[in-house]
Amino acid sequence: GAPFKECVTHGWTVDGEGRAMHKSLGNGMDPAEIINQYGADLLRLWAASADYHADVRCSHEIFKQLSQNYLKFRNTARYCLGNLDGFDADQLTAPAEMEELDRWAVTRLNALMEKCAKAYNDYEFLVVTHAVNDFCVVDMSNFYLDIIKDRLYCEEKDGAKRRSAQTALFLILDTMTKLMAPILCFTCDEIWLSMPHRAGDDPRNVVFNDMNQPFADYDLGDLVSWGTLTLLRDGVNAALEAARNEKKIGKSLEAHVTVVTREEKPPVDLSHLQKHFDAQWWADFFIVSGVDFVTDPALYDQAADTQLNGVRVAVSEARGEKCARCWMHSPTVGADADHPTLCARCAAVVRKLPQF
Incomplete structure (x- = not known):
């Protein structure tokens, strides 16, 4: 019998235009050359990002694009590492004491783990690489990591607020490093050797450890109101950008944000969220110096629209x-x-x- 249980086959490897590679056309790519120019991990990332059900394209343009994806992963890991210096991974913040934003990040991480576990089992490696890239760019870089900077840099070093964010960063780094180790084996080993570990982990190499299962006790469950918060933040960011272009403000910390509605009960009612978080939380969330919520028909008419029906945003100088x-x-x-x-x-x- 065959020495394997299952066999995955792929299409031809072709050039960027979809033509078969031939010596006579001079459109072949030597793996050794690719490794010298981009590194072995990028060649592995290319193989794992390709849709092998069809012909697989290979060109310098594709490698340049993939090197951006690789950097996103590496920079996310670097951010986590830089903020975990001296962190005791055996003293994680308990779920009940964790800040809600940090639990949101772990909830997103849980969804990533589930998606990637299924994709690995189905040999859909490109689903893994795309999902991890989206997580690094959308959830981490453009959202979570940006918001927690102030807490990480300015709060008390071993205070509860900072340790809550560090706990989330540790779980994110530990999970992502194990998730991508089969693909980015050198990079993930380098991260593993530099990061803190829990008792019971094998510190020698990442691949001696099992991939993580979702952290159910940290999961927030229903994320509906977080969708509303994300849309509101998008609206605030657009209003801040417009104010910056008009030279009303410089950095976003020079701004005060007013969330305005025309009537007491707008179509999208934010009152439960408004009561749920304090003024400092809102300022941190929008990365501004102050936030208030008002009902003011005159101001509403001048304010910038958001994707939330009946909710607008006005930007003024920070107080x-x-x-x-x-x-x-x-x-x-x-x-x-x-x-x-x-x-x-x-x-x-x-x-x-x-x-x-």
């Missing part, structure tokens, strides 16, 4: 002075006589730092 440490504008800057250039939050953190 208060700029904090020299976190760069947020706050009326509390100068309230602490020992730290006159800092806001109340930063002054409290700095007061606890060891004096040099």
